[in-house]
Amino acid sequence: MSLILDLFTIVCVAIGLIFFAAGTTGLLRFPDALTRLHALTKADNLGLGFVVLGLLPQTGSLFDALKLVLVWMLVQFAGATGAQLVAMVLRKEGGGK
Amino acid sequence: MADFLTAFLMLAACGVLALVVIGMVRILRGPSRADRLMAAQLLGSGSVAIILLLAFAGGRSAFVDIALTLALLAAFASVAFSLNALGGGSGAGEP
Amino acid sequence: MILALLFDTLLAVAMIVVAVWMISVKNAFAAIIDFMVFGLLLALAWLRIEAPDVGLTEIAIGSGATGVILLRARGLARDRDEMSATPSIGFKILVGALCGGVTLGLAALVLMPPDPAPTLAYAAAENLHLTGVGNPITAVLMAYRAFDTFLETVVVLLALLGVWSLTPDRFWGGRPGPAPAASVPAPLTFLAQWLVPLGVLIGIYIFWIGADEPGGKFQGATILAAMWVLLMMAGLTDAPPVTSRRLRAALLVGPAVFMAVGIAGFWLAGDFLAYPPDFAKPVIIVIEAAMLISVAAALGMLLAGPPMRESEP
Numbered sequence: 001m002s003l004i005l006d007l008f009t010i011v012c013v014a015i016g017l018i019f020f021a022a023g024t025t026g027l028l029r030f031p032d033a034l035t036r037l038h039a040l041t042k043a044d045n046l047g048l049g050f051v052v053l054g055l056l057p058q059t060g061s062l063f064d065a066l067k068l069v070l071v072w073m074l075v076q077f078a079g080a081t082g083a084q085l086v087a088m089v090l091r092k093e094g095g096g097k
Numbered sequence: 098m099a100d101f102l103t104a105f106l107m108l109a110a111c112g113v114l115a116l117v118v119i120g121m122v123r124i125l126r127g128p129s130r131a132d133r134l135m136a137a138q139l140l141g142s143g144s145v146a147i148i149l150l151l152a153f154a155g156g157r158s159a160f161v162d163i164a165l166t167l168a169l170l171a172a173f174a175s176v177a178f179s180l181n182a183l184g185g186g187s188g189a190g191e192p
Numbered sequence: 193m194i195l196a197l198l199f200d201t202l203l204a205v206a207m208i209v210v211a212v213w214m215i216s217v218k219n220a221f222a223a224i225i226d227f228m229v230f231g232l233l234l235a236l237a238w239l240r241i242e243a244p245d246v247g248l249t250e251i252a253i254g255s256g257a258t259g260v261i262l263l264r265a266r267g268l269a270r271d272r273d274e275m276s277a278t279p280s281i282g283f284k285i286l287v288g289a290l291c292g293g294v295t296l297g298l299a300a301l302v303l304m305p306p307d308p309a310p311t312l313a314y315a316a317a318e319n320l321h322l323t324g325v326g327n328p329i330t331a332v333l334m335a336y337r338a339f340d341t342f343l344e345t346v347v348v349l350l351a352l353l354g355v356w357s358l359t360p361d362r363f364w365g366g367r368p369g370p371a372p373a374a375s376v377p378a379p380l381t382f383l384a385q386w387l388v389p390l391g392v393l394i395g396i397y398i399f400w401i402g403a404d405e406p407g408g409k410f411q412g413a414t415i416l417a418a419m420w421v422l423l424m425m426a427g428l429t430d431a432p433p434v435t436s437r438r439l440r441a442a443l444l445v446g447p448a449v450f451m452a453v454g455i456a457g458f459w460l461a462g463d464f465l466a467y468p469p470d471f472a473k474p475v476i477i478v479i480e481a482a483m484l485i486s487v488a489a490a491l492g493m494l495l496a497g498p499p500m501r502e503s504e505p
Contacts, residue, residue, distance in 0.1 A: 006102050013109045016146065020113050023139055024120040033131050036123075040135045044142045051109075051146045058102075058153050067161050070390075071149065074168035075142055077387055082138060082175030084379035086131050089182040093129065107195040111202060114236075118206045124225050125213065133225045144232045151239060159405045160239060163248045166398060166411065167235075169391050170256040170418055172383060174228060177260045180425055181267030183377065 005057040012054025019047035033090050037083055044079035048072060106154035110147050117143030134178050141171045200240055207233045224262045231255025245329040245408070248398075252414035260421075261495060327405060342450045345483055348490045349443060356434055359498040368431045368496035369424070376427045384426035391419040399484050409484045416484070417491035424496060431496045439489065446486025450479050 019042055026039020052072040059065040120143075123136035145164050152160035210233060214226035231254040238247035279287075399412025423429045432439045453475060457466040467475045 009102065010105055013106065013150070017109055017112050017116075020116045020143060020146070024116045027120050027123050027135060027139060033129050033135075036132060036135060040139055043139055047113075048142050048146050051113075051149060055149055055153050060158070064158060064161065067165060068149070071145060071161070071164050071168045074165070074387070074390070075145055075171055077383060078168065078172035078175070079138075079142065081379040081383040082172050085175050085179035085183075085377055086134065088377055088379075089179050090129070090131050092183060093131075104193075104195060107193070107199065111195060111199045114199065114202055114206075118202065121206075121210070121229060124222060124229065125217075127219075127222070130221050133222055137225045137229050140229050140232055144236060147236060148239065151236075157244070159244055162398060162401065162405065163235075163239070163244060163251060165394060166248060166415060167232075167251050169387070169394055169415060170252065172387065173256060173260050173418060173422070174263065176380060176383070176422065176425055177263040177267075179377070180380075181263065 008057055009054045012050045016047050016050030016054060019043055019050060023047060034087065037086060037090070041079055041083050044075055048075055103154050106150045110150040110154060113143050113146050113150065130178070130182070134174060137174060138171070141167065141174075145171070196240075203233060203237055203240065207237065220266060224259065224266060227262065228255050228259035231259065245327075248411050252411045256418065257414055257491060257495065260418075264495070264497065327402060327408075329408075338450075338454070342447065342454070345446055345450070345487055345490075348487055348494075349447065352443070352490045352494055355494055355498050357498075359434070359500075363499040363501060365433060365435045366499040366501055367433050368493060368499050370500045380426045381428070384422050384428055388419045388423055391415055391422075395419065395488075399480070402480070409480045409487060413484050413487035414491055416488040417495060420488070420492040421495045431493070434493075434499055439493070442485050442489040443493075444486065446479075446483035449482035453479055 023039050023043025026042070027036050030036045030039055049072055052068050055068060056065055059068060117140045120136050120139045124133045127133055145168050148160050148164040148167065152158060152164070207230065210226055210230045214223055214230060217223050217226065231250055235247045235250040235255065238244070238250055395412045395415035397412075398415060399409055402408030402412065420429075424431055453467075454464050457464055460466075
């Protein structure tokens, strides 16, 4: 059982890493600011999301597990509203080039 | 297996750190201020992930509270930046 | 462990690159972003050398609050020439020389440490149980070095007085910061409505666990102040006028309680700032709670800035 949980952790954290890699690649390679913003939110949501998901089986108590989920939720709030606000700035300043 | 898992989590922390540090090239290149801010945001979420990975790789549950604080304050840079740029609250937008 | 070495090397190289970059970049906005990023990396470094208390403080105050203060200052400086003027060459050289001197001094200490290194750690750890506090950092700050901690909170208050002293005469007595925006972006209102209740809870939690785990009044207060400022930025509340009695009471309650306990120590425990042995922990918690209110109020008003609009009749 523990082996399966550890494998789950490894697979999920590895997927999280892939999304961080995608976020970085997009941030560096995408042609304009709005598409780069899109790439960034993938790292925020899914990269951290999969890392948190992978770490959940390793927590010692329900309280710790809830704290992990709360960390992810807070980054969701920050990422979602931050992306909206930055997009508004980009639209105002024209085109996002 | 436990040792292997610890090593894997540490390796993952190295990986995330390397990725977000590479992403910092956007701070240098810009071109817009939003681009620079985005690179910092990526480093922010990356740091949350790194702190969590370090917490479980090193058995330091106290680090989770630190990640919690960082996650809570993550939005503030974007908010302060966009309020300035949108002209809300503090003066006109920068050319 | 080779992986730990890899992580630390990567971190150290990244920090040096960001530091050089932050100094050399011409664009002020990029320099501010670099400063915030450097703060995050520095916090990771503190965690790696087993100093989570310092790491938490760096995240809350060093990177978070200071970064937002700098961004807001940059936003305000645009219209005013004298605030965005570049310093003269001589001034730059002076600053560079002073910073270089500090760096060399620190480097000398790190590279040539006194042997044996002077330490009070063993004596401090041996008597930790007398304070009733589980986190050694909190015990040192509140019991062994209470006077330093008292002065630190007074320093925050002095910083606020410094900011308030920048108020133009005609605005004195008004509310801090520029007038709230006529229309607030909807996502910001949403963020404030959802994040603030959670944030207040987390702020109190971080304050409360400070007795036994990394955390405490400064970090908790920064979170509370950040939530207050978020409400102000979202236009859901306005900053109180600088002449508000409630504000001033909140600013002073921490140092006042600390001072009162300190003087009471003469009768109860025989010395200034000595705690009665059986009640050390409750007394420390009362002081910390009062300080939490004062530091949160002071940091919130620091983030809000000096009064910049007409006071209401």
